[in-house]
Amino acid sequence: MPQDTRTIDKNLNTGDPHITDDIARKANRNKDADTDHRYWSAAPATPFVLRYIRALIGMAIIDVCFSGAYVLISGNTSLIWRAALVNITILVGLNALGAWVLFRPISHLITGLNTDTRQRIGPGVRRLRHLALVSSIWAFVVGVIYSVSAFGLGVFNTNPELSEQVPAITKLYGSLWFAFAYAAHFAIYAFFAAAACCETIKHDIHTKWGFNFRPGRARIGYRLAVVILALTLISSLAILLDLTVFREIRATQGLTVQQAVILDVIATETAAVLCLYFITRTLTSPIGRLTEAVRDIRQGKVDTRIAVTSDDEAGKLAFEFNRMADGLSEKDRMRRAFERYVSQDVVHLAMERERNADPRAGGELRYATVMFTDISGFTRMAEQLEPAQVISLLNEYFDLVNAPIRDHGGAVLNYVGDALHAAFNVVHDDPDHAANAVRAGIAMQKLSRDHVFAGGQKIKTRIGIHTGPVVAGPVGSRDRVDFTIQGDAANLASRLENMNKETRTEILISATTKALCGAIEEDGIAFRDLGTFDIRGRTQTIDLFTIDI
Template identity: 35%
Template sequence: MISIAMPSSPSSLAPRTPRALDLRYRLFMAGAGLVDLLFTGAYLAVAGIGAAPLAMLALDLAVFMALNATAAGLLFAPVRAALEGRAPVRRAYRRLNRLPLYSGLWVFVIGFAYAAWVFASGAYVYDETLLGVLSPSYKARALAWYALVYATYFALYAAFAANDCARLARRALAALGPDSAPRPRELDGHLVPRLWLALAMLAILPPLIIVMDLTAFAPLRRVQGLSTEDVIILDLLATLAAGGLAAVFAARQISEPLDQLEQAVTRIARGRYGEPAPVLGDDELGRLTLHVNHMSEGLREREVIRREFGRFVSPEIASRILDDALNEAPEAAAHELRDTTILFSDLKGFTTLAEKLPPESMIELMNRYFRIIDETIRAHGGMIHSFIGDAVHASFNFADDCPGHAARALAAALAIQARLDAARFAGGETMHTRIGVHTGPVAAAAVGSEERMNYAMFGDAVNVAMRIEQLNKDKGTRVLASSETVAACGPEDRLRLGLRALGEVRLRGRVSPIRIYEVGAGARA
């Protein structure tokens, strides 16, 4: 199983340390006081009340903000401890999942008490005489109503702010390493119900406040020095402020995860599978991100398998085997007959070299020898099927279409000889190889037992090519080709390749004779 590490560096907009994240959350929670400050400022401006109550309001507001900041430190403690390596990461994820709820509940309770205290203190009373006319039960109902309204707005802000901070904390947790990524069962939230709840509150609460201010609590508003027009303006300003804050946080909750997903999918499309998107939430977008990351990991594993497998068989065959295994290619394709040119190469004097050189030098020599052959075969459009001891089995026009494959195979054979002639190997050794080439129909398939399989090529053309290569030793040649291969070459190719007819020969194990040609006539072993 190949693990994928999350990106080691967070976004440039994200705090980089546990302390910075903790401070950000504290400030956001204390920021509920700024919501109250907006409401209070709007009221003072609309009502035209002077500076008399400001000192008391400032003190009450400072206490409210301090209480929220202190509670934020306690609520965020498990997350900070996990980021600092002092607590389990899983505990931190559980806390982050509940952080918006806990934050909203805390701020609602403290906000209710704070608003009730401020209203009961008479800070917003414009006319004491009119206040005395109102009954105690009416004033109690009004106090409870306005405390509830303020606390609801505070809680809505706190839940969105906590969710915003939780998103950054998730990024920081995931950056700790692969084992710190969230697990599926830790992403059990739902985005749509949360948004519906917020939208319902913003859609229902503002008009309800206006209706209540103009009907049931109109006498209290007059006590506060507000006319009907003032009440409407004040309530609209409060609605715009609360709605604006909610819109900003809601947009961030959706837009950033979607942006990260888009970037991750773009990386996958470009073949960059090791850079998954950070999971920023516990909702549907978080789960979708996790699935995309798992898909990226699976694609990376497959690519690694394909690449490593391609070091033992050709990449083309590796792709075909993997596609068959994944049911991406029809089974019949594995047995499809193709007109293919087969090339066999066998190293001359291998036994003598193995006797002269130490094993480590022999390994170095053979690797370089095989590399020369592989590079040359590929440069001419062919592929290596297997290395059999010191022999090489290659083909042209098998896995992929290769126009002019017969001429390409013969050109590759001559190019191999030229490169080997110019090369000097370990200890100044020279290396020579004998090559046989034949063209005919072949098929390939994975064969073997349930425990051990081999991808082999079948057809008489394979045996003929191997036997032709062996004839080089008897004929004193370096490259031989069958008449079928020569006939598949164009007239210009036949002239360029320097062909010399050697007549008919009878190959061991075959009844019918074949005609063979020396390729690159004049080059003797």
């Protein structure tokens, strides 16, 4: 799809190298579509905010898993209502409020894109780029608050009398450790949940508003290494502490040493599974979109682009894909422009030979049938028309007569004024090239004779056809090359077209071409012998034929 580009205001002054220099916007939108696009929602950022809040309050689900495992192992069901109260208040309520605040710059970005303004775009892009890290820090703080509240209220303390016998220093160490362990699990989860959410948001922003993001410098391997190391160390250290220092604290929670170890393993495995889900999602989603885009490119949809949604290697791959697609799109535009001046068949032939390093790219000897055409009385006709009308008439005429040439396997090589130069058995191998050239000439005569052109103009076409050896290939200077054919056969075909004036015919065919036409007369096509003629500039005479149409 064609796109137009709008450059971000240089006074934005964000200093962010990850903001693209332009916002690609979809073109050819009508007024109604544009209105729907800008005002698709009274609060355009609301769906994005809710998606992010849902991702963060997923920490409440982690806590439910932890607390549920504790209840199942310890059998202490009396803490459920207290744990649920702390969970809803902090992990849902406080967490949702913090998520809303963290998302504010991104909300401004979305609102600005939706209203087609440029205010506060930079802070929103930077927050979106750092949202995973910011979310992780916030989740750690929430985890600490939750742990302090839960243990301070004695949610997991099932034996108050035994708790009084535990040394204060052990309680302090235990509180610090449990707060850190909880907060670390929440932080790891929040990082990958927010990263996955960011990918979805970036993809939607790119789809709705055409905003392009640049990849960051993150590394997938580093992230995985940090997560694996953190979960392994926390799990190992938790088990070691439960086996040694925290025996008394676990006893106040109604847990034996073995039950505490099982609980540690369950907590670590739960966090690992959730992290694995989001990591897999952040890897497979970009790869899936890239696979679809590659398939589209292979099918010729060179305007395909994909959103750069991640700040790691997947994002870099998407960014480089878009650059590659830009190059292919530019080449496709050049090819299409080239085809407007040179026959499409000739373009494909030249490209194929150059691609395969075919030695015939520099020229090839062919035995071909050459056709020259001209409009009878065009000079007088042009005198009566305005220049713009002449161009319009020629375009209409060439559109009409090109079809028979193409349908019969020929290729139009060039136009000179009202003249057309075509060849058969040059671009495509055609053993029946002589007969096909004659058939094309007859079809051209009928079409041009029966057609009424703009302004009520009637046109007659003169055609000359001859068969012989030619050299087909590129000819020209260093800065301009035309694909054409050279040889006596081409020169003679041009002379035959002009001789129609002398013979008072519309189509002249050489004896060489007629001899190769085979059983064309079975199609109801009858040649009329005109006799032997001298050709100006040639020593040999030539037998000529015409066809009464």
